[in-house]
Amino acid sequence: xxxxxxxxxxxxxxxxxxxxxxxxxxxxxxxxxxxxxxxxxxxxxxxxxxxxxxxxxxxxxxxxxxxxxxxxxxxxxxxxxxxxxxxxxxxxxxxxxxxxxxxxxxxxxxxxxxxxxxxxxxxxxxxxxxxxxxxxxxxxxxxxxxxxxxxxxxxxx
Amino acid sequence: xxxxxxxxxxxxxxxxxxxxxxxxxxxxxxxxxxxxxxxxxxxxxxxxxxxxxxxxxxxxxxxxxxxxxxxxxxxxxxxxxxxxxxxxxxxxxxxxxxxxxxxxxxxxxxxxxxxxxxxxxxxxxxxxxxxxxxxxxxxxxxxxxxxxxxxxxxxxx
Numbered sequence: 001x002x003x004x005x006x007x008x009x010x011x012x013x014x015x016x017x018x019x020x021x022x023x024x025x026x027x028x029x030x031x032x033x034x035x036x037x038x039x040x041x042x043x044x045x046x047x048x049x050x051x052x053x054x055x056x057x058x059x060x061x062x063x064x065x066x067x068x069x070x071x072x073x074x075x076x077x078x079x080x081x082x083x084x085x086x087x088x089x090x091x092x093x094x095x096x097x098x099x100x101x102x103x104x105x106x107x108x109x110x111x112x113x114x115x116x117x118x119x120x121x122x123x124x125x126x127x128x129x130x131x132x133x134x135x136x137x138x139x140x141x142x143x144x145x146x147x148x149x150x151x152x153x154x155x156x157x
Numbered sequence: 158x159x160x161x162x163x164x165x166x167x168x169x170x171x172x173x174x175x176x177x178x179x180x181x182x183x184x185x186x187x188x189x190x191x192x193x194x195x196x197x198x199x200x201x202x203x204x205x206x207x208x209x210x211x212x213x214x215x216x217x218x219x220x221x222x223x224x225x226x227x228x229x230x231x232x233x234x235x236x237x238x239x240x241x242x243x244x245x246x247x248x249x250x251x252x253x254x255x256x257x258x259x260x261x262x263x264x265x266x267x268x269x270x271x272x273x274x275x276x277x278x279x280x281x282x283x284x285x286x287x288x289x290x291x292x293x294x295x296x297x298x299x300x301x302x303x304x305x306x307x308x309x310x311x312x313x314x
Contacts, residue, residue: 028241037242048245059239079238082216084185085194085253088205093250096242121313128313131286131306145309149288152302156278156285 012068013103015111018061018075020049025065026100027072034098055079057123062115064108073103078116080123092120092128113143169225170260172268175218175232177206182222183257184229191255212236214280219272221265230260235273237280249277249285270300 018027023045031037040048052059057080064074076097080090094116099109120128131151132140141147175184180202188194197205209216214237221231233254237247251273256266277285288308289297298304 031242035242038244040241040245044245045241048239048241051239077240081236081250081252082205082208083234083253084197084202084205085188085192087195088197088201091252093238095238095248096240117311126312126314127310129288129308129310131288131308133306137307137309140309143311145311147307148310149290149308150294150304151286151288151306151308152294152297153284153286153305154274154300154302155283157283 009106012066013073013106013108013111014065014067015115016063016065018049018063020046022063022065022072025070025072027063027075030072030075030098030100031096033101034096057119060116060119062112062119064111066103071100073100074098074108074112076112076116078119078128080120080125086126090123090125092116092123092125094120094128094130097130109139110143113140113145117144166263169223170230170263170265170268171222171224172272173220173222175206175220177203179220179222179229182227182229184220184232187229187232187255187257188253190258191253214276217273217276219269219276221268223260228257230257231255231265231269233266233269233273235276235285237277237282243283247280247282249273249280249282251277251285251287254287266296267300270297270302274301 023042028037028039059079061077062075063072066073077095078092080092083089083091097109097112117128137147180199185194185196216236218234219232220229223230234252235249237249240246240248254266254269274285294304
């Protein structure tokens with residue numbers, strides 16, 4: 001009964017935009033699996049949440065909630081950069097994609113990347129880009145991305 | 158008289174933020190040396206210029222004007238992305254760096270990259286990143302950058 005499993009998975013793992021209450025559903029702990037992410041206070045979280053929300057469609061954070069556990073198990077963000085090139089074109093930048101270590105192998109990362117790429121396309125971006133490690137290249141190829149350039153970085157702290 | 162040359166170069170090549178009148182100083186033609194950049198109307202330019210200006214320090218375009226020719230000969234942009242990771246940290250993204258083909262070899266690209274990286278640092282970013290071709294890797298290494306990841310892209314048009 002594969003179709004029932006798929007349907008029950010869809011009910012269990014709900015894809016949506018970040019809500020302010022997601023701080024209590026493990027959103028920050030999930031980000032800790034990605035990189036350095038110290039705890040922040042409720043006030044700091046709210047301030048950043050509202051700042052990002054004020055950008056409207058120009059900055060969107062996608063989450064997947066495991067409804068059985070009331071826990072955020074995948075996330076990623078996209079922001080829309082406005083340019084002069086390409087007829088005053090727009091580019092989507094995908095950042096901070098991570099799937100909870102306990103929820104891998106269920107295509108949740110692909111769903112997040114698809115949600116973010118769709119958002120970029122629907123807001124009129126001519127392309128969407130992201131930086132990733134060599135290890136994640138094959139994953140993003142399955143999501144329809146191709147390698148183009150290299151990423152350079154300069155740290156201040 | 159090397160110091161006089163340096164000083165006269167500094168007077169000739171002025172580094173500053175983009176102004177709306179730069180459309181008449183070859184700013185769009187300079188971007189055409191970077192990528193596809195069809196001409197835009199004055200109204201389209203003004204609209205995008207004001208939209209970007211409304212972001213304040215979160216989106217800055219640097220230009221270098223050749224004062225002898227009243228011509229924009231180098232440019233690059235940086236925008237500040239706000240995150241939840243790294244204590245609600247910020248990251249600068251450098252984009253669209255180009256130096257006029259007639260003005261290369263005078264460290265103008267390095268000045269633009271320096272201006273943009275300084276801006277990111279001064280607005281509190283913990284790092285600044287950019288994507289470039291393998292051919293430009295050595296240039297950005299001279300500007301203090303190191304290679305980190307790979308860039309993936311998905312085009313919509």
